[in-house]
Amino acid sequence: xxxxxxxxxxxxxxxxxxLNKRVDGFHNIKTLFERIDLADEITxxxxxxxxxxxxCSHPHVPTGPKNLVYKVAQxxxxxxxxxxGVDIKIKKRIPVAAGLAGGSTNAATALQGLNRLxxxxxxxxxxxxxxxxxxxxxxxxxxxxxWALGTERGDKIKxxxxxxxxxxxLVVPCVRLYSGRVYEALKLxxxxxxxxSVSTLKRPKQKKEGGTNVLTKRTDNVNIxxxxxxxxxxxxxxxxxxxxxxPAILKICPKLLNLKKRLKSLxxxxxxxxxxGPSVFGLVENEKExxxxxxxxxxxxxxxFVVRTL
Numbered sequence: 001x002x003x004x005x006x007x008x009x010x011x012x013x014x015x016x017x018x019l020n021k022r023v024d025g026f027h028n029i030k031t032l033f034e035r036i037d038l039a040d041e042i043t044x045x046x047x048x049x050x051x052x053x054x055x056c057s058h059p060h061v062p063t064g065p066k067n068l069v070y071k072v073a074q075x076x077x078x079x080x081x082x083x084x085g086v087d088i089k090i091k092k093r094i095p096v097a098a099g100l101a102g103g104s105t106n107a108a109t110a111l112q113g114l115n116r117l118x119x120x121x122x123x124x125x126x127x128x129x130x131x132x133x134x135x136x137x138x139x140x141x142x143x144x145x146x147w148a149l150g151t152e153r154g155d156k157i158k159x160x161x162x163x164x165x166x167x168x169x170l171v172v173p174c175v176r177l178y179s180g181r182v183y184e185a186l187k188l189x190x191x192x193x194x195x196x197s198v199s200t201l202k203r204p205k206q207k208k209e210g211g212t213n214v215l216t217k218r219t220d221n222v223n224i225x226x227x228x229x230x231x232x233x234x235x236x237x238x239x240x241x242x243x244x245x246x247p248a249i250l251k252i253c254p255k256l257l258n259l260k261k262r263l264k265s266l267x268x269x270x271x272x273x274x275x276x277g278p279s280v281f282g283l284v285e286n287e288k289e290x291x292x293x294x295x296x297x298x299x300x301x302x303x304x305f306v307v308r309t310l
Contacts, residue, residue, distance in 0.1 A: 002046040002117065008090075008109040009039040009310050010100040011140065012168065012274045012281055014237075015225050018186070018244040022153075026136070027183060031150045032222055033140045033157075034166070036307040040106060041091040042069070044113040051085040052077065058092040068107035068134055073114055075130065082118050095172040095303055099275035101137040108141030131155065146309050147229075149222060164229050165309040166237075169268065169293045170281045172303040175253050179276040185248035238270020238283045249277040256280060266293045281307075 015032040022028055047053075052073045054063045064070060073086055088110070094102035111127045114120070124142060131138035136154040147160040228236040250257055256273065259280050263271045267289070268282030284290045290306040297304045 003043060004113075004116075005041055005043045006109050006113050007039045008042050008094075008105045009035050009037065009141070010094045010102060010105060010307075011035055011137065012100070012170075012279075012307075013243065014241060014272070015222055016243045016245060016275065017222075026153045028152055029150070029154050030222060031154055032160070032225060033137075033148045033150055035141075035146050035310045036168070036170075037310045038094055038100070038170070038305055038307050039310075040094050040102065040109075042106060042109050042113060043089040043091075044117045045087040045089075046117055047085040047087055049085050050083060053085070053087045054090065055088070056090040056092060058090075058096055060096055061090065061092065068103045068138075069110040072107050072110040072130070072134060075133075076111075076114050076118070076120065080118070080120055082120075084118060086114065086117060088113075095279070097176045097178060098172045098279045099177065099273065099277045100172075100279055101141075101275070104135050104137035105141045107131070107134045107138045111138075111142065128157075147226075160226055162226065162229055164232060166229070166234070167284050167287055167290050168281045168307050169263070169266075169284055169290045169297070170274075170279060170305040170307050171259060171263065171297055171301050172279045172305075173256065173259060173301060174303075175256070175278040177249060177252065177277045181252065182245055182248050182276040185252055186245070234269045234283055234285060238268070241270045241272040241283070243272050243274075245276055246273050249273055253278060262297075263293075266296065268293070 012034045013031050014034055017030045019028040019030060052070060054067050054070045056063055069088055090106060094100050096102055108131060111130055115122045115127060127142050128139050131142055132155045139155045139157050140148055140150060143157055143159055145159045147162040149158045149160055225240050256278055260271050263280060263282040268284055270283040273280050287306065294304050294306055
């Protein structure tokens with residue numbers, strides 16, 4: 001019986017700018033993706049019954065049609081009249097609903113795994129077209145790169161040539177946040193653009209937290225951000241960490257502000273919520289420093305990880 005295992009890595013967003021709202025209800029964004037070495041493992045096993053079976057080590061992950069991996073298998077099987085089925089086992093290491101794209105990376109891995117298992121011979125561009133149907137972050141994981149710029153819904157991907165590896169301390173509190181709720185909570189003031197298919201947004205005023213902006217110092221030029229990563233200037237990178245979703249996230253879950261402050265107090269070079277949260281990460285100088293901080297935070301938080309650019 002043919003069977004193999006693939007790794008399914010998580011991501012961080014080091015920069016996330018919300019540009020405008022689309023007529024389809026989604027938002028156009030600009031984001032810098034970083035692939036990290038926190039990863040799930042997915043086992044694919046061919047079955048000749050023609051059935052699709054998904055199981056997962058995490059009790060809160062659906063295993064039926066609501067699971068993105070199941071959706072991928074069902075879609076490919078129908079589109080290409082595949083006579084075989086598949087048994088898929090997901091070993092979860094990426095926390096669920098944490099802003100780390102656990103579901104999206106699993107979907108991308110399923111596209112790659114089933115293309116191989118069922119010998120479909122689909123090109124990367126074809127797989128990417130399926131990824132865009134499944135979810136906004138899925139396409140990034142189909143590119144063999146550590147860094148990429150995501151635009152439109154986050155599904156238009158451009159590789160960023162960076163060899164630099166960063167170290168992070170990552171904390172995932174026991175809070176569930178869903179991206180739809182976070183974007184809704186933004187309550188953006190939308191102004192229709194004449195003759196345009198999207199609406200531009202007026203950015204809300206940044207609230208203060210103890211004399212500093214809720215959003216870290218931002219730049220609208222992601223090239224500046226990439227420049228400092230190339231120069232290995234982690235202090236500058238830390239200051240430029242930016243996430244337009246943070247005000248909405250902190251409105252829904254104010255206690256994350258205390259976690260951010262705690263991380264800032266531990267000699268991190270920058271702290272930010274990843275994606276739609278609730279994961280909070282700190283940029284650190286090296287692995288030793290990350291492990292030191294982990295030992296301190298693990299006394300209070302059950303999910304603390306030392307991660308690095310993959």
